[in-house]
Amino acid sequence: MTYFTCLFLDTEKDIIVSLYKELDKVFYVLSTPNHHTGNLIRNLARICDLPLSQNREGMLEIRGEVPCYVDSYNNESYIFRLGDVEIANIDKDGNVLMKAAIPAIAKTLMSQTKDYQLGLPKTIFKTRVRKEYKFNSDLHTHMNGNLPGDILIALGIYHQIRYPLYYVKKLELKLTEAQWDKLERQRAKVARQFVSSDLKGKYLDRRINDNTFINFADLILNNLDNAEMNIVKIRGSLAVIKDGQAVFTNLEKVYLYRYVFTKGAESEDKIPLNTAYLIPDEDVKKALMQMLRDRENPDYCNNTIFQDKLLWIARNYKRQGVCYAEISDTTLVKKYESLEMLKQVHAVMPSIYGETGVMIRFLAAMRRIPLTIVKDAITPANYLEQNLEVLRATALDPYVAGCDFVGEEINDIITLKPVFKELVKIAAADPSFVIRVHAGENDSLKDNISHSIACVKDCLAPGQAMPKMRLGHGLYTYSPRSKKGREVLKQLKENNIVLEFQLTSNVRLNNLNSLDKHPLKAYLKQGIRCVQGTDGAALYGTDSVDEQLSLAKMLELSENDLRLMKEAETGIIEEGQKAYSDKKAAFLSLVGKRDMEDVLLEKMKTVKIGKGLSGGVKRLDANTELKGQIKEITWDRVPVVLLGGSFNTEKRATRVTPEGEKQLDMLMKYLNPDEVCFVIGHKLSGYEKYLVEHNKKGFRIYAVVPALITKQEAVKLKEAGVYIRVSTEAEGMGIYKSFNYEIFERRPSMVVAFDGNSAAANLIQEAKNGKGQSAILIFSKSKTLLQKATSLHGYVYFFDGDAPITQKIKELSDKTLKKS
Template sequence: MTYFTCFFLDTEKDIIVSLYKDLDKLFYVLSTPNHHTGNLIRNLSTICGLPLSENDDGMLVIKGEVPCFVDSSNLEAYVFTLGDIEVASIFPDGSVDLKATIPAIAKTLMSQTKNYQLDLSKTIFKTQIKKDIKFRADLHTHMNGNLPGDVLIALGIYHQIRYPLYYIRKLDLKLTDAQEKRLLEQRAKVARQFVTSGLQGKYLDRRINDNTFINFADLILNNLDNAEMNIVKIRGSLAVIKDGQAVFTNLEKVYLYRYVFCKARESEELINLNNISQIPDIDVKNTLLQMLKDKENPDYSNNTIFQDKLLWIARNYKKQGVCYAEISDTTLVKKYESLEMLKQVHEVMPKIYQETGVMIRFLAAMRRIPLTIVKDAVTPSDYLEQNLEVLRATFLDPYVAGCDFVGEEINDIITLKPVFKELVKFAAIDPSFVIRVHAGENDSLKDNIAHSISCVKDCLLPGQTMPKMRLGHGLYTYSPRSQKGKEVIKQLKDNNVVLEFQLTSNVRLNNLNSLKDHPLKYYLKQGIRCVQGTDGAALYGTNSIDEELSLKKMLELSDDDLELMKEAENSIIEEGQIAYSDKKAAFISLVKNRDMEEVLLEKMKTVKISKDSSGKQKRLDANKELKDEISEITWDRFPIVLLGGSFNTEKRATRITPDGQCELDKLMDFLNPDEVCFVIGHKISGYEKYLIENNKKNFKIYAVVPALISRHEKDKLMAAGVIIRVSPEAEGMGIYKSFNYEIFERRPSMVVAFDGNSAAANLIQEAKNGKGKSVIFIWSHSQTLQQKANSLHGYVRYFDSENPIVNQIMELQNKLANNNSQ
């Protein structure tokens, strides 16, 4: 057999159908090389009723023949089907007409479990949407998550960006001998600059490798023997993890990989781009060839990488039938960076709009909590005041549609109420100004939707009408049958608040583990305006069309439901277009013949916002207050992570049951304190408190605490006599990340989960994803963890009085001993 061609069943190129010819017969091999657990291909073979086999590398594949058909014009076509769904027609000239695909949401759910529950109709979608209900906007997305990996790779080659040695090593990219030699020589020079830095070990290596660069074009074009595999690895680093659901930690890491391209600097030594046609990846190659054509176009010939990003974002939207987008970007609240960004936007966007017909506007994004993933970044305590100072000027620009609160939803939005007091002033000046809040994304802060609305309403100026307000995600609030839930519905309707839904990102970021209780249909029935967004489509392997198909198929939305969403979207598009025209005229009048940057700088005035207006007591620095109790988790004992108190919503306490007590007692009786230690959260409540009070065998108990704690929390921790680990996260619901850094990524462990909300679900997912093997036990009576456990079928074990945890541990020990003896 000879290789014929290939195609992909998903946007991320994870499900590959390779085709081979033998005379006039065509055969296929379906593989999933980026998914190493085998769950994806096993589940796909099961629902399609197709046998599995192994290839020469020991990877699971699905093989078969593609039948050939002849139509009434005597034209031949090979028809590839899965189950009863016609997926693609393959023609004798090698062209492929793809008619159905597997959306990212189905791919994630298949990868997550060993027992996939959805049927074929919710797994493989015909890629067609009725024209009259096709969405035309992306109203919830993020600047640096928007472009597909192939386009970013092409941009990196075209602009010959600097690519750090750190990522070459991290991704295990292959270099030529000459490239390796040059990099090591450069690294030695860089290392000399850090002799007096005080850094040691991996921290010193990281800093040196971060500042040692190769020209990215050189990496690909002068290394063609390794280009195909290097591109696959780089592409994979630009989206969230493949084998199952991710958590916010993973998302933050992906953004760091993307920043190399999105916030790139040009290399000092450039090369000739004369062998682009030899790039093995056809999509990267074709994108690059178009970029070279753009170089000859006077409209784009001097584009910066940022301007090319905008151009390719618009081109991608045009392909998807999207004509209007509002993109969140934190750059618009940074003083001088925002001015440079807007200058470049004004230069290129009219030309982009003329070519594509896509209008791109922006939401100035402010972080609800400081970013902690960048280790050396120091966020000033007055960062929100600095953001508002810049926004006083940038909101006047016609390309700025409003503002946004972004970041992981682990704090009550009410704590930012003083910021809203300033934002409503902008809305009083510009009635089109949109205030958007990421709220209701997870189940830990069910007040956040109501609190977001009240933050705006309570801050209105005398006589001011409610500004345009949108809530991103809107998944979780109180039950609609409860009084609180009914009040939320009333507030949403009375204030004309728009809810934005991003189904794929909700699933891939572990905020949605079951689709059956999704609230979208209910909201639509109640007359609440709802729209779709992508949340940064490329991060999650989706696009506007896949998102709409997923809403229709997965949530069983009717055409009437989609029509309601389309009407809400149409009104926002129309309002946005009018707002742009009105603001443009006002902006021209404001600037007149002066320099735009000079005018905006004059508009930036210091803003002071009140502190601690929420009535919360001042929080203390845990590193200072608990310094004598801080110690690294010992390496001579096996860590057991106990969940049952610290990982709930703020207002929900864990209820200890006699059966639960009995299981924990038996576990402590069984375990040897010389061999294991316990690791808990910071609240010292529920089963955590029971563990401490009944620690008769003197187990070492570590408590992971947030960087900021209350006086009451400090006193409880001191009285408990636990050993302390301080997380870089200031909020209690973010400390799950530290369990990942300190345990799941570094060593084997066990998780015993009695109770918890989204923070517990995130910790469990981190344990499943971690490099160190973790055995996960979940209390079968925990309703809040049921959906998470069900989504991880084959990776978690239930325990209760009928299935005691000690018996299961003994079974595992016996199995391990038998395997070792063999």
């Protein structure tokens, strides 16, 4: 058999169908090389009723023949089907016409579990949408998550960016001997700059490798023998993890990989790009060849990386039928960076709009909590005041549609109410100014939707109309049958709030484990305006069309539901286009013949809000308050992570039941304190408190605490006498990240979960994803964790009175012994 062609069943190129020809027959091999658990291909084979086989490397494959058909004009074509769904037509020259695909959300759910429950109709979709219901906007997306990996890789080659040695090693990229020699010589020079550094060991190595670079064009073009596999690895690093759901920690890491390209610095050591046509990846090559042609276009020949990023975002949107987008970007609240960004936007956007017909505007994004993933980044205490100082000026620009609160939703938005007072002042001067808040993304803060609305309403000046307001995600609030839930619905309707839904990112980021309780249809029925976004499509392997298909199919939206969403979207697009025109005229008048940057700098006035941001509760530095108890988790014992107290919503307490107490007593009696230690959260409540008070065998107990704690929490932790690990996260609901870093990524462990909300679900997902292998046991009576546990079928074990926890541990031990 000879290779014929190939096709991909998903946007991320994870499900590959390779086609081979023998005489006039075509055969296929379906493989999933980026998914190592085998769940994806096993589940796909099962729902399509197809046999599995193994290749020489032991990887699972689906093999079969693609039948040939002849039409009434005697034209031959091969039709590839899965189940009864026609996927693609392939002509005799190898040209492929795709008819259906597997959306990212279905792929994630298949990868997550050993027992996928959705059938073929919700797994493989026809890739078309009725024209009158087609969505034409992306109203919820993020600048550095927007472009697909292939485009970023092409941009990296075209602009010859510096690619850090750290990522070369992290991704295990293959280089030529000459490339390695050059990198080692450069690394030796860089290392000399750190001879007096206080950093040691792996931390020093990381810093040196982060500052040692190879020209990315050199990495690919002067290494063509390894280019195909290197591109696959780099592409994989630019999206969230493959084998199941991710959590916010994974998302932050992906952004770091993307920043190399989206915020890239060009290499000083340039090379000719005349071998670009030899790149083995067709999509990367096609994009790069277009970039080289753009070099001859006077509109684009001097484009910066940022301007080319905008150009390709618009081109991608045009391909998807999107004509209007509002992109969140934190650059617009940084003093000098915002001015440079807007200058570049004004220089290139007219040409981009002329070519594509896509209007791109921005939401100036402020972080609800400081970013902690960048270890050396120091966020000033008054960063929100600094953001507002800049926003007062950048909000005048016609390309700025409004503002946004971004970041993981682990704090009550009400603590930021003083910030809203300043935003409402901006909206008073500009009625088109949009205030958008990420709210209701997880189930830990069910007040955040109502609190977001209250933050705006309570800050209005007498007689001031409610500004344009949108809430991103809007998944979780109180039941509409409850008094609080009815009040939320009333506030949403009365204030004309728009809810934005991003189904794929909700699933892939572990915020949605069951589709049957999604609230979109209920909101539409109540007359609340709802629209779709992508949340940074490329991060999640989706796009605008894929997202709409997923919403429609997975949530079983009717044509009337789609019509209502389309009407809401059309109104917002028209408002946005008008706002741009009105603001452009006003901005030109404001600037006149002066330099735009000088005018905006003058408009940046100091803002003082600091006293009201604490939420009324003073918090202390945990490292200082608890320094006498801080100790590394011992390496001679297996950590048993106990969930049941610290990982709930802020206003929900764990109820300790007699059955739960009995299971915990049984666990403590069964385990040996010389072999295991316990790790808990910071609240010392619920089952955590029971553990501490009944620790008769003297188990070592470690409490992971946020960087900032209350006086009451400090006293309780001191009195308990537990050892302390201080998280880099300031908020209690973010400490699950430290469990991942200190335990799940490093060593074997056990998770025993009695109770918890989204923070507990995130910790459980981290345990499942971790390299250290973790046995996960969940109390079957925990309703809040049931959906998470069900989505991880085959990876978690339930315990209760009928299936005691010790029995489950013995079963797990027996399985481990059999494997070894």
